[in-house]
Amino acid sequence: MKHDTVIIGGGLTGLLAGINLQKAGQSTIIVSSGQNALHFFSGAFESISELPPLVADTFAEAGVRVHYKEGVSLLPMGNFRKSFLSLEDLDIFPEAKFASKALVVNFMGYHDFFSSFIAEGLENAGIQTRIRFIRLPEMEHLRQSPSEMRSVQIARTMDRIWEKVVQEIRMLLKDEDAVILPQVFGLQDTTVPGRIREAIPAKVVFTGTLPPSVPGVRTIIQLRRRYEVLGGTYLMGDQVIKAHVHDNTVHSVATKNLESHYLEGRSFILSSGGFFSKGLTSTPSRIFEPVFGLDIEYPEDRNAWYNPDFMGRQPYMEFGVKVDQDLHAISGGVPYTNLYAAGGILGYSSPGLGYAGGMAINSAFKVVDQILKDTRA
Amino acid sequence: MNLQEYTSSAYNFEECTKCTVCTAYCPVLGVNPMYPGPKQAGPDGERLRLKDPYFFNYALKYCMNCKRCEVACPSGVNVADLIQAARIKYEKGKPKLRDVILANTDFMGTLARPFAPIVNGVTGMGITKSVLDATMKIDRHRTFPKYSSRSFEGWLGRHRKEQAEYPEQVAYYHGCYVNYNYPQLGKDLVKVLNALGVGVQLLDGEKCCGVAMIANRLTAQAKKNATHNVEVLKKAVDAGLKVVTTSSTCTLTIRDEYPHLLDIDNSAVRDSLLLATRFIFEKLENGATLEFKPGFHMKVAYHVPCHMEKLGWGVFSEKLLRMIPGVEFTLLDSNCCGIAGTYGFKKENYEFSQTIGAPLFDQIRTVNPDIVACDCETCKWQIEMSTDHKVMHPVSILAKALKDND
CATH class of the missing domain: 3.50.50.60 (FAD/NAD(P)-binding domain)
Known part of the structure; x- marks a missing residue:
């Protein structure tokens, strides 16, 4: 051939x-x-400090939404790293102290998102942090096989029930100005992360999980x-x-x-x-x-x-x-x-x-x- | 001492780095929470089963053997082989009567063919479906493949003389579906190959490839068929013939499942067994030509069957379809249709089967092609039952586009 x-x-x-x-x-x-x-993939393209227009076009034509600004992003282990170009799912902040209080939200039974490491990283950056777990009946079936409760399986469910997650978070939210969530949204429906951001009255930050990476897939x-x-x-x-x-x-x-x-x-x-x-x-x-x-x-x-x-x-x-x-x-x-x-x-x-x-x-x-x-x- | 010589493992299972990539591509895991998933059922479970067969999990039966985990694995682990081999080795108890009936595609074909109009009428009736559903747990929503009253073998036998006159000859492993249900595909293949100056012969008595027997744990019977098929294939190969096929699943089974799962040595015939699409593509690449109808137009959406993804030969069908003048081509996203042979016929799998196929059916409706192209007979049943679209084999589309010489 x-x-x-x-x-x-x-x-x-x-x-x-x-x-x-x-x-x-x-x-x-x-x-x-x-x-x-x-x-x-964490969502951040490391070591790229200049964005040629052709790269932006190539991603845009494929429907891959990226943003480009200088700052730091929050990594799955709770540390911050300098970033320039990243998938839109991942935030780039001007500095590590991007909020005064944060609520870290995880799902009951999901072990691939290290909420306590992230909380520690945020505390170190001067952000007061609270961790809460949510449990939804629609997710219980995933827990039948805990060894396979993985990002992609959760994301498949989330494409359908993300609005319920938003409701839960709104109830948990007190005076926090940021909410940290695992990157398990927008696998098929790419508009979901943006809609979650709009629906929660705080800055919503999606943070990487253990593989497979939902934004990467x-x-x-x-x-x-x-x-x-x-x-x-x-x-x-x-x-x-x-x-x-x-x-x-x-x-x-x-x-x-x-x-x-x-x-x-x-x-x-x-x-x-x-x-x-x-x-x-x-x-x-x-x-x-x-x-x-x-x-x-x-x-x-x-x-x-x-x-x-x-x-x-x-x-x-x-x-x-x-x-x-x-x-x-x-x-x-x-x-x-x-x-x-x-x-x-x-x-x-x-x-x-x-x-x-x-x-x-x-x-x-x-x-x-x-x-x-x-x-x- | 080179330690690495001693670290190779059956089906490469020790190559697994626990990266979880396979879990993202397993169609079953996404819909059936009872299935532990390819990583757990495959390499993770294998470590435990090697210690003690007690750890064998009967939920492995939910694996469709679609091989998507193997195609996705970055480390070359034969995940699906591991799961199927474990089922063969550890699963106890006799297969159900239903599974035996579903698995014996050629026996049922032989029985049904002489009474085809009656059988087709009866299996199409609502009452029959309800009875089969209640007594046998064969889901009532399924449409049974129709039986043809004349077998393909009979038809080609009647044309043996004229086929022998072509300067180049191939043998054709047609499989049960072409023989008992849909001889037209075999006739289409003969038409295309004849246009290329190639005559078609039957093998000296082929049997069912045995894929459904493997899936339904009729292993001894599958081995018998495999041994027989390798023998008749060898006869053809020894006579200097290539053997072409039209079913992607039969091809994968004979080439790869025989040695991997049934421990049948096929090395003498493996390289000579080719999908007809590959054979035709190579002919054209080497200078042969086909004449097409002027003014032919068809909007074709091609679905690559899972076993074709594993074979890695979908590219030949794709390129052939793209080269037909007047074909408007769309490649459908890589998704499983959900049927997996006899799997989707079973009542306990029906809902899962349809949920798995939903993204494919949705995309077909959106693309709205004149014809869905696909190399797999069971995908055809599933897509035709679940959408309003007709499915044709790429070879049949080629035959339809050929200029008629009469």
Whole structure:
């Protein structure tokens, strides 16, 4: 099967690149080995300090609502982090003390939202905090299987009964000027978070939960739908297992499901993510990129890969495949002519692109520009 | 010592990082609180079951085996296989009579075919449905697939000579549905393949792939069918033939469930068994051409069946439909229709089945296509029963769009 560009990895980077290549008139195909890092997404795109208009447009056309301002956002563990760009679900405040009194509301039996950590974080920021649990008959069925009382299941119910939650909160609310809720709203009906904000006479702040991230799941559905409407082909649950390369040029790749039916392309993007997504793999003795065997710089001494302080900065998080300044992937010191790496697989190898969500966005747009430039030449 | 050599586990269950992504994509978990969900039923439960079979949970029967958890899993865990394998290994007690009847699609087809008009009339009657509902717990809302009075095998047998004249030959694993219920799909396939210069042969006596037997725990019978099918497929493959199929579920069952769940070695035939859509797409890609009717127009919405998602071959149907001049194409969102073969026929599952399918039915109503395209026979029954829209196999749409040469 022939396409202009074959994209390996269907997370945020792969989808943004695919959408913009389709818009530029290319035919593309995305191969995604399972779901992606957006399922663990707090809502804030880290390390992006400038919003190119094209990014805003791309999100808007897909129906993904983002906002952009400088400030801090409240994280699931109760700490605050500097933020610029985030999904609209997540607030960005000018400073950590965004209210004087806050009511943290959780659902009875829901263990993936750390209300006491959040309360502690708020108290530290000088916000007086009260925690309350609510219990609704419509949610009792979820509790029959407590191990599966998860964000997405709650969100499915909330799309129907959010008005009851609003009533409960209005009854609980005393003199607080902020209400903190878990991000379990607006999975299908994207207007729900906004309507909740309007209906409660206090500032409503939606805060991240343990995975799956409801705003993340919704965002991936919206981006994939946009990509497919533009004519893109998305192969979910498939995996590139082999590449056919001559003279530093990739001709085709083989996948687990399509076997002998190769995916041919003029250009290839490797946006297969970091260690979790298996874009990078490690054994006790080495770290490698499994499809093309791209160059990765890392210390030989395994003890230097990680920091014994678990919560500290971990060196392995920074390892990534080497690219030239135009994102051509490098193998054996030589750049490929038509293979580009973007997103989490870069680690910190290209500091100019930032890291995490910011890098996913920046590198996706950069790689599209470069491919259009290279293929026009 | 390389420790990692020793850490591989059955169905990759130790690869599970407890990320919970599968739980977001399980159609059953969203509607049926009695089902513990793919993570709990699969890798989490497996750790306990390995310690003591006491931990086997009978609620695993609510798994539809749609494989959506496997498609979503970022870590390559075969979650649905784990659940089905546990049911085969630990579930005790004989399957109910109802389940035996539902599972034996080819036996029932053989019985019903000679009396098709009577059987169709009787199963369509309200009183029959009420009786089946009350006595057998087969839900009264279900529409039974109609039986055809002439089998596909009989029809192709009568055209054997002319088919043999084509320069290239394939064998066709048609499955129970084409043979007993809907021979037209088989005829459509023959028409399209003939237009490509390919003649179609029957296998030397295929049997039901056994998917419904696996689902209803008739494992020994499923193994018997699997062994037989691998044998007849091997005969065709040894004779140098590719074997094409039209049912995504039969294909997945023979290619993957035989070795994964039934422990039947299919390595000699697996690579030669192809969905016809893939076979046709590859022909066209290699330079073959099809002539289409001028002025053909059809608004088509394509639903990818769950087992097609798992196979990863929906792309061939999609690309074929898109290449027909005059087709206005919409790809429907990735959702389960809710029927899952015999699952949705059971009274205890009926409501869940319809709730699962609701987003798909809503989208079909909104898109309002002339035809819904789908490669799965049970999805077809479900969509036709639950919406006002007709469902056609992509191969039938191709056949309809072909220029008539007479």
